Amino acid sequence: MKSWWRRILPIGLGIGLLALIVWAYLPKPVPVDAVSVERGPMTVAVSEDGKTRIKERFLVSTPLSGRVRRIELDPGDPVSATETLLATILPSDPDLLNPRALAEARARVNAADSAVKRAEATLAAAEAEQENAEAHHERVRRLHERDAATDDQLEEAMLEMRTARERYRSAAFAVEIARFEFDQSEAALLRSSPEGQNEETDWAFEIISPIDGVVLRVLQESSAVLSPGTPLLELGDPRNLELEVDVLSTDAVKIEPGARVFVNHWGGERPLEGTVRLVEPAAFTKISALGVEEQRVYVIADLNTSAAEAARLGDGFRFEAEIVVWEGGDVLQVPASALFRVGEEWAVFVIEDGRAQLREVELGHRNPSTAEVLEGLSARERVIIYPSDRVVDGVEVTVR
Missing domain, CATH: 2.40.50.100 (RNA polymerase II/Efflux pump adaptor protein, barrel-sandwich hybrid domain)
Structure with a gap:
C-alpha cells in the first residue's frame, strides 16, 4: 500500500505543476479604462493668452x-x-554770458538809454517848432483875411506848419525806436548769470x-x-476696456465678429464673457518660445460684464481666452484620448462581449478633449481610453 502512494504522489505533483505552468501562460484579460460614447453640447474654441487694453489712450x-x-x-x-x-x-533760459559779453551787454544798455534821452530831446525840440509854426500860420491866416498878407505868404506859412508836424511825428517814431532798442538790449541781461534765478514768470503755457x-x-x-x-x-479711462488676443493666422480665419469669448484665469472667481468685435486684417511675425517664426493676428473683443467686475481689471492685465469658433447642442462625441490613427483613418477600440474590437470612425469637429463622431459609433457604446500596446483587436479586456 505504501509503495502505491509513493508511486502516485510524484505523478500527482507533476500534473499539478504542469497545470500551474499552463495556467500561468494562458492569456489573461487586459485591464483597461473605458467610457461611454454620449450625446451632448460641444464647443470648439481657439485658446490663447491675451491682455486687456484701454480703448482710447x-x-x-x-x-x-x-x-x-x-x-x-x-x-x-x-x-x-x-x-x-x-x-x-x-x-527756456537764455545762454549764460561770460564777464566780457556781460560788460558789452551792459554797455549796449547804457548806449540805448542815452539814445532814448537824445530822441526825447529831439522830440521836445520838434514839438516846440510845431507849436511855433502853428502859431505863425494862424497869424498869417488872420492877416490874409484882412487882406494884409498875400496868398504866397499864407501858403508858405502852411508849408512850414506841415513840415513842423512831420518833423514832430518823425521825432516821436525815433523815440519809440530808441525805447524798443533799449528794451531789447536790456532783455539780453535777463537771466544772463546764475545769480537771481527766479521760477516766477509773467508768461506760462498750461x-x-x-x-x-x-x-x-x-x-x-x-x-x-x-x-x-x-x-x-x-x-x-480704465472703465473703457477691450480684450486683445493674438492668435495664429490659421486660427484667425475661423473666427467671426460676434463670436463668444470666455476670459479665464484673470484673477477672479469665475470666467468673464466677451464678444469679438474685430479680427484685424493684417498679420505680424512673432518668434515663439521655441524660436519658430509664427504669423499671428490680433483679435479685439468687448467685455460683456458688469462695471463692478470690470473695475477689478486694469490696462495690460493678462488672461487666458477661449474664442468659440463652433458649437453644437446635441453632438455624438468621443473622448480624444480614445482616438488613434490606423493608416490614414481614425479608429477606436470598442468593448464588445468582453473583447476589444477595432473600429474605424469618421470625425467632424474636434477640440482638445473630445471629437464629434459622424460615423462608426452609436450612443452608449463603450470605448477604451488611453489604450496600451497590449490592447489589440480581439483581445479579452476587463474594465478597471
Missing part, C-alpha cells in the same frame, strides 16, 4: 519748446477734462487734461527743457 506731449516744470501727478491719479492741470511750460480718466504713465517727471512733441503723460 491719450498721449500728452509738449506743443512747443520750453522748460517744463516738474510733474506732480502719479500713475493712477484721476484727471478731469478741462480742469486738471497736467503740466506747465515756461520759456496743459489741461483733455479727458476724464486717470494717469496711466508719467513719461517725463522731472523738470527739463524739451522740444515740441516730447511725450509727457499717457492718459486713459
Whole structure:
C-alpha cells in the first residue's frame, strides 16, 4: 500500500505543476479604462493668452519748446477734462554770458538809454517848432483875411506848419525806436548769470487734461527743457476696456465678429464673457518660445460684464481666452484620448462581449478633449481610453 502512494504522489505533483505552468501562460484579460460614447453640447474654441487694453489712450506731449516744470501727478491719479492741470511750460533760459559779453551787454544798455534821452530831446525840440509854426500860420491866416498878407505868404506859412508836424511825428517814431532798442538790449541781461534765478514768470503755457480718466504713465517727471512733441503723460479711462488676443493666422480665419469669448484665469472667481468685435486684417511675425517664426493676428473683443467686475481689471492685465469658433447642442462625441490613427483613418477600440474590437470612425469637429463622431459609433457604446500596446483587436479586456 505504501509503495502505491509513493508511486502516485510524484505523478500527482507533476500534473499539478504542469497545470500551474499552463495556467500561468494562458492569456489573461487586459485591464483597461473605458467610457461611454454620449450625446451632448460641444464647443470648439481657439485658446490663447491675451491682455486687456484701454480703448482710447491719450498721449500728452509738449506743443512747443520750453522748460517744463516738474510733474506732480502719479500713475493712477484721476484727471478731469478741462480742469486738471497736467503740466506747465515756461520759456527756456537764455545762454549764460561770460564777464566780457556781460560788460558789452551792459554797455549796449547804457548806449540805448542815452539814445532814448537824445530822441526825447529831439522830440521836445520838434514839438516846440510845431507849436511855433502853428502859431505863425494862424497869424498869417488872420492877416490874409484882412487882406494884409498875400496868398504866397499864407501858403508858405502852411508849408512850414506841415513840415513842423512831420518833423514832430518823425521825432516821436525815433523815440519809440530808441525805447524798443533799449528794451531789447536790456532783455539780453535777463537771466544772463546764475545769480537771481527766479521760477516766477509773467508768461506760462498750461496743459489741461483733455479727458476724464486717470494717469496711466508719467513719461517725463522731472523738470527739463524739451522740444515740441516730447511725450509727457499717457492718459486713459480704465472703465473703457477691450480684450486683445493674438492668435495664429490659421486660427484667425475661423473666427467671426460676434463670436463668444470666455476670459479665464484673470484673477477672479469665475470666467468673464466677451464678444469679438474685430479680427484685424493684417498679420505680424512673432518668434515663439521655441524660436519658430509664427504669423499671428490680433483679435479685439468687448467685455460683456458688469462695471463692478470690470473695475477689478486694469490696462495690460493678462488672461487666458477661449474664442468659440463652433458649437453644437446635441453632438455624438468621443473622448480624444480614445482616438488613434490606423493608416490614414481614425479608429477606436470598442468593448464588445468582453473583447476589444477595432473600429474605424469618421470625425467632424474636434477640440482638445473630445471629437464629434459622424460615423462608426452609436450612443452608449463603450470605448477604451488611453489604450496600451497590449490592447489589440480581439483581445479579452476587463474594465478597471
